[in-house]
Amino acid sequence: MTDSIRVTTARTADLADDTRAAITALCVAAFHNEKFEQLFSFLPPDARHFLAWDEAQLVSHGVVTTRWLQPDGLPLLRTAYVDAVGTLPAVQGQGFGSAMMRALAAAVAADYAVAGLETQSPGFYTRLGWEAWRGLLAGRSDTGLVPTPQQTGVMVLRLPQSPPLDFERGLTIECQPARIW
Numbered sequence: 001m002t003d004s005i006r007v008t009t010a011r012t013a014d015l016a017d018d019t020r021a022a023i024t025a026l027c028v029a030a031f032h033n034e035k036f037e038q039l040f041s042f043l044p045p046d047a048r049h050f051l052a053w054d055e056a057q058l059v060s061h062g063v064v065t066t067r068w069l070q071p072d073g074l075p076l077l078r079t080a081y082v083d084a085v086g087t088l089p090a091v092q093g094q095g096f097g098s099a100m101m102r103a104l105a106a107a108v109a110a111d112y113a114v115a116g117l118e119t120q121s122p123g124f125y126t127r128l129g130w131e132a133w134r135g136l137l138a139g140r141s142d143t144g145l146v147p148t149p150q151q152t153g154v155m156v157l158r159l160p161q162s163p164p165l166d167f168e169r170g171l172t173i174e175c176q177p178a179r180i181w
Helices: 017-031 034-041 096-108 122-126
Strands: 005-011 048-054 057-071 077-087 114-118 137-141 144-147 154-158 171-174
Touching: 005 096, 017 034, 017 048, 017 057, 017 077, 048 096, 057 096, 057 114, 077 096, 096 114, 096 122, 122 154
Parallel strands: 077 114, 137 171
Antiparallel strands: 005 048, 048 057, 057 077, 057 171, 114 154, 137 144
């Protein structure tokens, strides 16, 4: 990692067009997935982006929206739900993503009970203190629970306001129009 890394934050509504384009290009490159060209159609205006820069180049990104996790036996927990975490392939493994995720965790600690995400790269997050949820997972809809038995990669980061969590029990999240987790 270079000494020139800096992490900034901005709400979706406040992002300049060139920064939006850079975020989209970064996510497409990091995930090898053209679907990220539609990223901003899924994000609310108040979503909070964490941007890691090497000099003037955007090299890593993550975005936080508010969602509501509910572990069995506990009330709904205001959750900093993290999405679109990616780093440009040319600089992966150099600490930019880790620096961005540490800044993200520090920034959300006072406002949320927990942080959550779904990933196919759990090892990266485990190194940063995230824990894999091992219990049953489901979505909450207006008509009841929607089991997601095939879902894997759901992880939670305990924050200062987190209640005691039993990672072997069930966990639900509100269903969204385009996804559950």
